[in-house]
Amino acid sequence: MRARHLDVSHEVSHKVIRAAVALLVTACAPLAAPLAAPLAAQTPPAAPDPASVERGHATFTSACGFCHGSNAKGGEKGPDLLRSVLVLHDEGGESIGPVILHGRPDKGMPAFPFSAQQIKDIANWLHSSIAATKDRDSYKILNIVTGDPKAGEAYFNGAGHCTSCHSVTGDLKGIAAKYDAVTLQGKMLRPDFSWKEGNPPHQVIALSFTVTLPSGQSFTGEPMNLDDFNVALRDANGAYHSFARTKDGPRVEVNNRLQAHLDLLTRLSDADIHNLTAYLVTLK
Amino acid sequence: MFGQLLDPALLTKPPVDAWPTYQGDYSGRRFSTLAQINQSNVKHLTLAWIERIHVGIGQGAIVGGEGPVPEGPPTDPGVSTIKSTPLMVNGVLYFSTPDNAWAVDARSGREIWHYTWKTRGGIHIGNRGMGMYGNWLYFETPDNYLVSLDAQTGKERWHTEIADVKQEYFSTPAPIVVGNHILVGTGGDSLDVPGFLEAHDPETGKIQWKWWSEPLKKGDPGFESWPDEYSMRHGGGMTWLPGTYDPDLHLYYLGTGNPNPVLTGKSRKGDNLYTCSIVALNVDTGKLVWYFQPSPHDTHDWDAAQTPILIDADIDGHPRKLLAQANRNGYFFLLDRTNGKSVVTAPMIKTMNWSKGISPSGQPIPDPAKEATIDGVLVSPATGGATNWPPPSYDPQTGLFYVGTVQEFSMFYLTDTDPHPEGWGAAERGVGDFGGDLEAIDIKTGKIAWDHHYPFGGGPVGMLTTAGRLLFTGDGARHLVAFDPANGDILWHAGLADDLSNGPITYMLDGQQYLVVGAGDSLYSFTLEP
Known part of the structure; x- marks a missing residue:
């Protein structure tokens, strides 16, 4: 769950999560969802000006990307800068600046006569890229609609026994117009928990x-x-x-009342999930 | 050493009138030979005292550390949660939370001293406790310092940096003291750094040896299990829980964490040694003697860091030196601890779906179809694992291994499609669980002898067994519970103000047996009614 991993660690535990749910869901059942609720995030450092990050990205791509890779993860000649100790210890370009201005002639890196603002922009972009890499809660889920909607429909009407509670002309009519694919899949797999992307999770009493x-x-x-x-x-x-x-x-x-969904977890193949998702998104 | 508080010989014996190291003794069994508290009188256990901790600067705390003076009291819940197993030596309890350490009178629960560390950062999720050598204490900080204190006064002797917090290392283990080695590990898997274990000199803090969890270059041991130096340098294999030690074999046993990037393996094809491994190290040199890898090429964050418990038992009529681990990946492992060869591998949870079976060498065979994809795969256990760091226990009287487990499912979505992903590389979404269990596992077969199911609680939680035929643990519903270790019958319970958050300990003091547990921000001490 997105929430679990704000607690950036190896040791995320069932009970920690249950306790968090109890805190979060103040108005309702403390035990309905042992999983998945946002724990307090680590206080992030002040976010740099997005315009500066954008400028830094452009400057980096044109001037530095050839050696360090356009994503700064390293290339043919230049090292990975997202895991560079010098970059990680840098604040606002004060360590990165001298390297850019003087180059590293011994390692084949030329000097770049950038302005103080350009250096700051590059530093801001590198630091925001590092933050995005290490903050796994910010990772964006990509295209999950890859399945066969016909097979999904067949599963819905057949092996999944979905029609014993649901109807595409009744409760599910137009559901794909209300939710994006990731949210729809989440509602199918974990309906006791509403977790529309970007909004605080909301407990459903089941x-x-x-x-x-x-x-x-x-x-x-x-x-x-x-x-x-x-x-x-x-x-x-x-x-x-x-x-x-x-x-x-x-x-x-x-x-x-949602036991059938829980039990599905032990029966669904990954193809079933992909196919059902592909079918659900057609229910506009 | 003259007049020292801790006699090093204590560390090699079952704990009786002390609890001198994280696991009580080197075996990691968390079994006490004490029986004053037993099945016949456990109903008469009564509260001796409660001590609630107050963290941070103030109220006479001794202040150390390299960071700035904090603007207010710490707000991270990890700082106020006692996950450490206290030491008890000469009537004094020593325990810690991130950036904080205490000495408390074991008779009264009253604070003797409190030390607090001004941090430079790092993840403040937990601290497992302290190590002790003579009159000196050792603990690690989230910003990766090893700090030594004078046990009498709480005054700092020295501190030394063991890892770089800017590279996302953070340290939680309790140092383990073997001979004149202070064994120190670290953690952190946000930014693809290699793991290591270090031995430090107890007097000076100087490093004696350093063992890296993976090869650093071609030709190093294990290099053939990585495609290239680029991938091995991304490392992993964090050493974030204390290990165990066999004085006769002179081996230190340690479980290592996951490889990096965490949830995708495309840039690190191969088994990725020695991540997700149980390793045996020569304690004087730090050289690897053998390894066993419970999760080859892990792509689900299933550290093998859980306590490797050392057990001497007969297998097929022959006495054997064994090592048992209940692993985060959902399997129970029994090994021969002289050579690392598999004796038993058995599943602990029913929902597990990531493995294609068990190889002739006793290793689970990962199903590549259960590695994160863009459109998602459904996997059990979740990244948190079937079990986790809370210490399990082995009771030689029953031959059973006690561990808290949970059966959870998560979706794993690949999010970093670069040929060289970094960080986690994929997103996880928890989708449901089937509750927790307290499992009693027969070590010789791996079969579950009895099981106590918690539809809404349980899960990984600390365990203690005693010769009084008692198993003490928590139920995830704020109770401290005593079970009959033979059959799982509940014999006694007490409601606390929070869930059990550490491993329970027991010891004799003034002729009385005490049971001490941590739950949230408080330590609770129980003893028999006089």
């Missing part, structure tokens, strides 16, 4: 609990907690009910 006491009295409502020792829910009137769990009960039933 779960309900029914707790039945030994007396036969039962309570149904939105989940508030379920662990080995306690179950709690909020009923349709907004009343909170909490019960201790013991060997003798109460009986707890968990109903996930």
Whole structure:
């Protein structure tokens, strides 16, 4: 999930994410989505002026790209500048500048008589390229509509059993006019979580609990907690009910109205996903 | 050394009246021979004290560090979460969070001293704890300094830089002390840098040896598993969790992290040694003695950094020196720790879909069709793995290995179509999970002896087993729980203010057995009612 990896690390854990969901989804069930919610991002350094970055990119491409590659990842002669220690330690061109102005004659790099502003622009572009490389949450998903819409339609009407809940002339009518392909695919794979690109993720309540006491009295409502020792829910009137769990009960039933989507994850092939996506985008 | 706090001989024995190193002892089992707290009386466990930490400058903190004075208190939640396993030596607990270290009276929970580090940056996600040598403590900072403190006073002795924060290295491990070597690793995979492990001199901090996780040039060991020097220089293989040590074999066992770029392998065809590997290093020289690679050519961020637990047990009637690891990639591995040969490889989770099977050498065979594509592939586990850093445990009384797992799916989309991608190269979107499990794995077969399923919680979490026939762990729902390690029955629980966030420890003090756990910003100490 985009959110998971703001926590830039090796150790992203299930529980961290669950806790984040609990914080994020203040109005509703704390446990409906153990996955996927935005954690606080590392404070990014002040973003450079986009016009300067743009100018720097143009200058770099024409003057430096031949040796360092147009993306600065290195070329036939020049080293990768996105992982250059000198560039990484540079601030505002103060280390890069002297190299540009004097060149590196011993390594075959000529001097470039750039102005202070041009140097600053190049530095800004390099630093923004580095930031884009290391910030995996900024990576843009490319074209995911590669499947066969006919095969997707067949899966939708057949093996996927999608028509047992959905209809392309009913609830899904015009859905592709509302959402882009990435969002549509996300809604299909993870419908308990609305994550339109660029917007904060939004929890969809899919779960309900029914707790039945030994007396036969039962309570149904939105989940508030379920662990080995306690179950709690909020009923349709907004009343909170909490019960201790013991060997003798109460009986707890968990109903996930989106269970079929979760179960699909163990059955879908990648081709099925691509084909379904190609079909869904036709539902304008 | 005269009058030293920590007798080095303690490190080679099961912990009893101390917890002198990250894992309790060198084996990594996190099994205590203590049985004062046992199945018959665990219901009488009671709270001894709670200590809540206060991070950053102020309230008498000793201040060190190379960075500027911060404008306010730290706000990153990682700084206020106790992921470190405390040390307990001579009645004092020593523990840390990113940029912060404490000594606390183990009898009362009261702070003795607090040291805080002015940071130059780096990712502040966690700190596993400290190492101890005589009277000296060692810990690592997110901006990659190894800092040594005087255990009595918390005053800094020295600090030394081990990696460059500007290259996106950040350091979380607890240093491990073996003989006169302070073993120090690092982390960071945002910008394609090579990993390494270093040994430092305990008195001066000077470097004794450095082992790189991959070849740096053609001809170096493992170079044939990379296409060229360009790709091997992008490295990976971070050494971000403490390892284990066999004093008889003189080998230090360590799991390494993923290769770079992280989620796409097109510029690094081959197995990419020694990333995602379990390696055995000669502890005096840092030379590689053997390796086993649980994830050849990883493209899903499945570090093999998880604790390699050292186990002595009979296999087919013969005593063997073994090593077990529950791996992030979803498999359990049992190796012969004298040579790295596979004994058992077995799946831990049902949803796993990235492997085409197991090779004759015991390695999973990656399915290339499950490497990120532009239009996306569905993979389980997610990048976070079937399990992760929280320490597992092995109980020699049951022969079972205890680990918290999770069954998650993610989509992996290739986003960097350059022939030489950098960084992660692909985007991940989590699409669902089937809950967490506490698994008890029979080491000899890899089969799951019992399993406790959590529909909404569980997952990777720290474990401790004891001779009192108890397994202590967390449930992801703020409870500290004692299980019967033989069958998974719940014997006791206590509700805390947060989820268990570290590995539980236990020790004897004044004739009483204590259990100490970290949950969020607090340490909790439990003992039996008198």
